[in-house]
Amino acid sequence: MRTVRMLATAALTGAALLGLAGPAALADSPSATPDPSASAGSGSGPTEAGTTFRTAARFLPGQQATAQAATGDYLYWVFPADTGQRPTVRATVTLPDAALRHGPATWRIDVYDGLRRRQPCMYGMQSRTAPKEAATVELACVLRPVRASADAWSNDPLPGSYYVRLTVTGLPEEDLGQPFTARIGVDTVDKGGAYATDGSLGAPLVPGATTADQAEADEEAGRRTAVEAAAPEDGWSSGWWSDRWLWTAAGGILAALAGIGGYVLTRGTGRPPRVPPAV
Numbered sequence: 001m002r003t004v005r006m007l008a009t010a011a012l013t014g015a016a017l018l019g020l021a022g023p024a025a026l027a028d029s030p031s032a033t034p035d036p037s038a039s040a041g042s043g044s045g046p047t048e049a050g051t052t053f054r055t056a057a058r059f060l061p062g063q064q065a066t067a068q069a070a071t072g073d074y075l076y077w078v079f080p081a082d083t084g085q086r087p088t089v090r091a092t093v094t095l096p097d098a099a100l101r102h103g104p105a106t107w108r109i110d111v112y113d114g115l116r117r118r119q120p121c122m123y124g125m126q127s128r129t130a131p132k133e134a135a136t137v138e139l140a141c142v143l144r145p146v147r148a149s150a151d152a153w154s155n156d157p158l159p160g161s162y163y164v165r166l167t168v169t170g171l172p173e174e175d176l177g178q179p180f181t182a183r184i185g186v187d188t189v190d191k192g193g194a195y196a197t198d199g200s201l202g203a204p205l206v207p208g209a210t211t212a213d214q215a216e217a218d219e220e221a222g223r224r225t226a227v228e229a230a231a232p233e234d235g236w237s238s239g240w241w242s243d244r245w246l247w248t249a250a251g252g253i254l255a256a257l258a259g260i261g262g263y264v265l266t267r268g269t270g271r272p273p274r275v276p277p278a279v
Contacts, residue, residue: 049075049166049182053116054207056163060233061087065184071096071105072176077164077184080204080232081157083148085188087111088124089164091139094181098133101178105130105171109139114160114205119143127169139166145191149201159237160205161230206230 045063050056056076059065065077081087091109095101108127111119124140143157150156166182208226227236 045184046077049077049184052076053112053163058230059184059186061186061188063185067182067184068179069182070176071168071171071178071180073167075166075182078161078230079164079186080206080230081143081146081159081162081188082204082232083146083159083237084191086145086191087143087162088187088189089141089143090185090187091164091166092183093130093137093139093166094183095130095135095137096175096178096180098135100175101132102172102174103132105137105175106169107137107139108167108169109141110165111141111143112163112165113157114162114207116163117155119155119157119162129170158201158205161207203227204230204236 045059045065046057047066048057049065049067049069051074053076056078057065057067058078061079061081067075069075079087089109089111091107093107095105106127106129110126111121113119121141122144124142126139126141128137128139130137143162146157146159148159150158164184164186166184204227206227207230
């Protein structure tokens with residue numbers, strides 16, 4: 001009976017430990033969605049867009065950036081993405097009046113990281129052709145989860161600035177120059193330890209990031225560094241912590257409890273009382 005109680009206690013302890021990591025596991029589920037009320041930087045974003053990488057308009061996840069431009073222009077925005085996050089970029093283009101257009105138009109969004117490497121979409125419609133009668137066209141790009149570090153030869157997304165470029169890639173020449181309105185937004189899902197890696201970057205990949213000595217000089221002079229200026233609303237994470245630590249600790253404790261339970265079951269009751277001590 002005592003053995004049964006010990007094993008039951010071990011099972012309850014293991015369940016409690018796994019319960020600590022449960023919320024993080026739910027965040028890894030594809031059906032998990034962020035709480036809009038808890039989104040960082042919720043509110044209105046910039047009302048203009050840049051025309052190059054250098055002039056890209058900055059906004060935060062949870063904000064809505066808008067811009068008015070002429071068909072054929074390249075529009076650029078930039079937002080921060082931190083370790084463990086999986087950004088989803090959404091764009092809505094309000095097209096010119098159908099009576100003024102001469103045919104269908106194909107629109108496209110592309111996302112680039114801080115090194116200006118184009119990042120592929122896991123899924124989503126990043127390019128779509130709008131028929132002549134359409135009033136709007138909606139685009140989306142779900143990026144891969146951001147990793148704390150990666151091999152130099154890989155194209156894995158890393159923490160830092162991410163650029164969004166919106167443009168039309170195909171339409172009748174008569175429609176070039178017609179006005180349109182664009183709306184851009186980004187939502188992020190925290191993927192936690194499912195995509196955690198060992199190590200971290202010396203600094204996030206943001207434009208204008210300099211050496212550690214220069215960053216220290218900027219801090220002493222009371223100036224904001226480029227990394228600080230490009231940070232998310234709650235700052236950059238260190239990159240070393242993830243819920244993988246909870247699963248590792250829980251697995252180690254469960255293994256120890258299993259070893260104790262196995263010993264209790266197999267050790268027996270010792271020397272039988274009727275056997276002489278000298279035997």
